[in-house]
Structure formats: C-alpha cells, structure tokens
Amino acid sequence: MVSPHGIKLAVHLISTYFGDLVSKVCECLLRKGTLSLAQVIRYTELGKQKVSDALLVLIQHNCAQSFTIQQPGGFGEAPKIVTQYMALHDNIIHHMRFPKFLAIVSDEFGQECMEIFEGLLQHGRLSLNQILDRHKDKHRAIVTSGENSTAANVVHENFNKLAQARYIERCHAHEPFLAPEEGDTPAKKRTARSKMGDVPQTLEARALAAAAPMESIRFLVEADTWSNATLDDDSKKNHTTEIVGEKRKQDCLEPIPNKEILWRVNFEEFVRLLRHKCCVSHVTTRMDNVVGIVLSAIFDASRREETKVKMENTVPLPMNTIFEEAMKSEEGRSLTLERVRASLVQLGCELPTLGIDETYSVDLKKIIDQAQAQEVESIVLKKYGREAYRIFRLLSESERLYETDKISSTTFVEKKDALKILFQLWKDDFLHMERLGNEAQKSDILLWKLNKRSLWEQILDDMYHAALNLKLRLVHELEQAKVILRVLKGKTLGDEVLQKRKRVGDKWKVLESSLMILDDAIMLFHDF
Amino acid sequence: MVSLGPAKPTFYCVINKNKNANLTHGLNPSQRGTHGRPQPLALRHEALPACSGESRESPPHRSLLHLQPFRPPPLQSTCSKFIIVQVLCLSSCKFIRMSILNKRKKPEPKPGGGGLVESDRVVLNVIKSKKEMAIWTRDLKKETNLPDPIINKCLKNLQALGLIKEVAHVQMKGRKHYIAAEFEPSKEITGGSWYVDGNLDTAFIDQLKDLCLKIIRKLKVATADGVYDFFKTNRLTNTDCTSQQISEILRSMVLDNMIIDVTSTGLGEYHSIPIGKLCYRCPPAGDLSQGPITGAMVSIPCGVCPRIRQCTPDGLISPSTCVYYTKWLDF
C-alpha cells in the first residue's frame, strides 16, 4: 500500500510531466487500486476517449500496466474478458531519478550511449528502429549519407552495450491474460489475502509476473531486428519518426503490425546499482575505506548472479574471487589477503574453521538496516536534542518495552526530563506507550517501545511529503524567477542584475541537489 | 529495649556544631567527595564517634530515644538544669558532661516542644514503618489522621531531635519526603549512585565520559574491565568509581555514538581480548568531532519541521509561503 504522500508526490510528478488529465486518471488508479476502463471513467467523470488516451500515455511511459482477466457474466451470460489497469507507483517515482540514471550511463559508457538511453527515458519505450531514426534525426546535420551505415553500426553497438549491462530491457507484454484461479473471483481473493497478511501473490503481482518477458530473452538483442532495421530503413523512416515525434503513444493503441520489439529502461538494474553504492558508502564511513573496497569488489564479482534487488545476503563467493576483484581497482591493488579477510570479518562474515573452501557472503540487510536507523536517528537528534537521541538509540536497540526509570538510568537523563522527552516522542508518533497500574506507588508505570515498522513507514511518508514540498518550492521559485527576469529584461547587464540571476540559479541548485539527496533516502527506505 | 524508669532521669543529647550535617540529607562540604558526591554512609558515621560506647550502627542520639520513657524539656528551653548534657565537640572529639543535681520534676508535655508527645510518636512510627522508602507529607497526613499544623509541628520536632530527616525524592522534587534517621533513602528515592541531592551529577558523569573516551582512544580497543583497570592503575580520578559505573558510562557513550561496541574477533587489534567478548572502540576518525552523520532529512527544512503535519500545497502553511524555506534559501 502506497503511503498518502507517496501518492501525492506521484500525482504531482505525473501532472508536471504529462498534464492534469493524465494525472487525474493516475491518481484515480493509485487511490482506488486496479480498475477497468469503465470504472476509471465512472470515478474520474471524464470522457471515454480522454481516459483511454491518458491510460495509453501512462502505459507508454511504464507508469501503468494493463492485463485481462475473466469475469463471470451476468445471469445466463458467458464469462467476460475484462481489461484492467494498474498504476505502477515505483516506476512513477523513478521519473524523479532520471538525472541519476543518466549520470550512471554517461559515466560508464559515454555520450553516445547516453543519447540512446535518454531517448528511452523520454519516450518510455522505443524499438531499435525508432532509436536509429532518432539518432539520424539528431545528427542529420553532421552525418552524410555515406556515413549512415557506420553511424547505424555504432548505434547498434551501443544499444548492445546497454542491453548487456542490463540497463535496458524488452518491454513487458501488453495486456497479458490472467487465467482465473480456482473458486474465487480475483477481486475477492485480493482483499481476503491482504487481510490475512501472508499475501502469497496479489493480482497485481501475478499480472506483472505474467507481463514480464522471459529471463532468457529479457536482454536479448536479436540479430534479425537489426538487419530488418538496416534493410527497411528508408521504408520505415516516415512512420517511425512520426511515432517518435508527437504521437508516441500510438504504438500502444494498436498491436504493432510488424511486431517490432520494444525496449525500455530497466529500472531494476539502476535500483540494484544504487543499493550497492549505498551499502559501500555506508560501510566506508562506518568502518573504513578497505571494507568499502572489499564490498564493492563482492558486488562487482556477483553482479550477474543477483536474482532480485532486495537481496538479503550477497551471493557466496570464494576468497580468491573476492581478492582478485579487489585487486582490479586502483585503491585495492596494494591489499593483502589478510587485510581482505579482516575486512570481511568487519563486514560480519565468519571465518571458516577449515581453511579449504573459503567462501563468504555479506549480510546486506544488516547494512541497510543500520543506514536506515542512522537516518532516523539524525532526525531525532536535530529535532529533539542529544538526550532524546540517546534515548531513541536505546529503544531502537531492541524493540521491547522499557520502563521510564530504566531509560533514565541507562541514558543518564534526569527522570523528569526523560519523561518529557518520551512524551514528546510519543506525541509525534515516534514511540508507543503502555501504562501499567501500580498500587504501591499510586501512580501508573509508563512503558515505552519503539515500533520500527510503523515508524519507518511514517518516516518514508514524511520523506515523500518533503520531496513534494521541495518540488513545489522549486515551482514557486521558478515563478518568482520569471517575474524577476521579466523586470530585469530591459535593463543592461549590470552587477545587480547578474547577482540576482546568480542568486536564482543558486537557489535552484540547492533545491535540486537537496531533492537528489532526499531521493537517496527515499530509495533507502523504499527500494533497498 | 530496657527501660530505666523514671527514677534515673538522664537525657543525652548530641549537639553537633553543624546541625545540618546530621539532621537532614544535606551534607556539609567536608562530607562530600571531590565531585560533590556524598561519601559512603560509614564515612559519615565516623564523624560522630559513639559518645557512650554505642556501636556505629546505632548512633547515640538514636539509642537515647529508647532510653527515654519521659518527656524531657526542649533542648533550647531554660530548664537545662534538669539535664545532663553530653556535648560532642567535633574538632576535639571530647565530650563535656554536665550534670545538674536538682531533683527531677515531672515534665509537662509541651506541644511544640522538643519532647515526644503522643502525636510525635505516631508520626515517627509511621515514618519508621516506611523504612528506606520514606514518606510524603500528604501520605503521612492520610495515615496518621492528624491535622496539618500538628503534623508540621511533629516533623519539626522530630527533625530537631535528629530522629527523622528530610530527603529529596528524585522524581518528585516538589514533594517533601521524610525518612527515619536510621535509614538511608532507597535507590528509587535518591535515583541511585549517579544522583546527588536528587539531581543527576552531570559534571561527574561528563568527566568520567571524557576520561573513558581518552582511555579508549589510547588503548584503541578495550573492554569495560580494561577501561576500569586503566582507571585504577593510573589513578585518574580521586573519586571512587566502581567497575559497574564504568560499564554504565561506556554503555551511555555507545548510545551517544561517541564510541562503538564490537565483539572481539581475537584478530589484529583484538588479539589480547578473548573472542566474542564485548569491547569498545572509537568510530573511524573524523566522526567523533562531527557527531552522528547528518542525514538527508535534516539537511532540508521539512525534515525537522514541527509543522509538517499541517503543511499542504494550498493550505495556510504551504511550501510556497513557508518561512523556513525563505530563511533557508536566503543567501
């Protein structure tokens, strides 16, 4: 379930990128869950055409997924096949991170790969031909016709690189059919399961699983796609440029006649990469550089083997592999086997009792947990002070009930002050409180507990809220800047004018970079 | 307890030069440790040598009570001729005995006087029954069923006689608590070893923390016992502190993120510490001065904003009208 401000932020993002109409439909899906076209029309009170256009835009940009299910017909009627639409909240929020993803690709593969990648980010999904056309359009001025095929080769090569690095993937299937599960209607099943809490697989998860391409072809760039692209180049030109241009949602409306394979950005890989980065930077600051190098080497060596993003432990690797990988990096070249081993121990690995078959796996969940706790602790420190910080850290050590006296004596905070702090934290939903009647002292004994799960959810919601506020302030500053610049327009570029401009730029920079840092924290709490 | 009967009217009274030192919980400076900490009880009794061969556990003034079946006149009253007064001179530790040979008159219990009237006895008994837990005046009133003025007089009287003392309750500082003189207030009342007069001894705690940090920096890795031994062998403070206290200090320093706790691996720096033993070390260099690493939320106004719950895009409090932002972006 997405938190209230998570939805608000997503709606704001959609509204800035695709307009109010699309955002209205998106909000409806986010708030009400999976719906059919008719239901969306009913809830949004928009016309059919507008709703289906909005849905297509959302699908095109990977912000929604459609699928079909079989619903029992009315009395005496045959069962109906109904198309359902679900919003993909994570993917919507990923839109905020595009600059980060672009920077990663540009750092690793350079400008040309970045251009291809940028196209995919802008248009949501493209076929190889469309990418090629886009490239041609962009470089029409500099590339002569004779160089066309070499340029196409380069694009193809870069495209291959991106697919091999798993930064791009084949699009999910459009409207996969979900066979009904025995006995229950899907809607009923969903609610019953979510109430039970064990949630084996929701309808949405089943739909996503059904839509996902098979792992074996997910990153496969077929040779014939490419040859088609070069051969039919001219014949396709008009058609594709049109799609890439304004009517890019067209390809979702109707099945593509020539069954071109559509590609999109593989967000999962970027989340994984950023998760690795976060772990490495956390251990580097908490322990030391070498530990960071070793963990980074482990990630590099096991990049292909990771099966999902939220891996709790790294793939077990033999000592030699880790050591060799560590030696590849500039900083790791001088490391000794002993030093690497000591770092692994620092990372919480246990040394095998027998020297043979020395494999290690690092507990990543622990690192992520620590990083999350650190973020929350810093909030407590700044908001409530050092004594509260100490108390909070005590309570977060083990999620059990603590008596006020015990808290006060362990943290060296005067009992009265401790009580004040605890009440404040409780009032702001940081803590849970229980009263125990005490006849002897004629007063209640107060017990305090930290409920990490609910607090972490609340912190995440606050983060979404803060990100939304940053975005809104950015819009506000932009409007202010427009006014200022309009006033300054006629004036000559004096010192004052330049200074004002600089100040506007500085404000943007601060807001933008703060948003990116905050987004790291959002990912830490939500995606890692 | 043996009663000597009215035939031998003798009254002993300890006169302490420093009244406060004996009668209340308050300690004179000479009785406090280097950091204003109270000396252990035994030490305090040493200042009061047994004036009539009494053992340390039962100071003279306390035994006297039991020897007195009659109500002697108040110490400060003019009828001192009836009394044999034993004066304790603290500086010379000599006793001056004065005896007045006049025949004893049956004393009149004078309300408000220093003798024990019935009400005094009732009050004293209730206070005694609470032992080291002490009693709040309001509860005393409830249990004795005596009116306020009487209770107040009794308390004054008993206090003047050194039979009870007032103690500061660590949690209820505004409420007067009394305890019988022979008891020391319990941990619940004093707050434990870190409290002095009901207040947390922060100066002492900070000093200990500081020292512990220096020791850990020096030793790189140390167990609680290691730090304690260092304290002892190097005589770093002239105040007594127990290994338990050092452990408590280290624990709070971990909570403060000044040091981190790790379990010994037995390797490298940990070679001298048994594997699996809890030890303490400093976090990687640089972190100490900065304190805990700053997070993403605290670097923006909304992250620590007290108004975040009321803040909405179009509300009275909104990001576009936000003063915190205006201040933050004012450069």
Ligand code: SF4
């Ligand atoms: S925008 Fe201002 S008022 Fe609103 S939450 Fe952020 S700091 Fe607080």
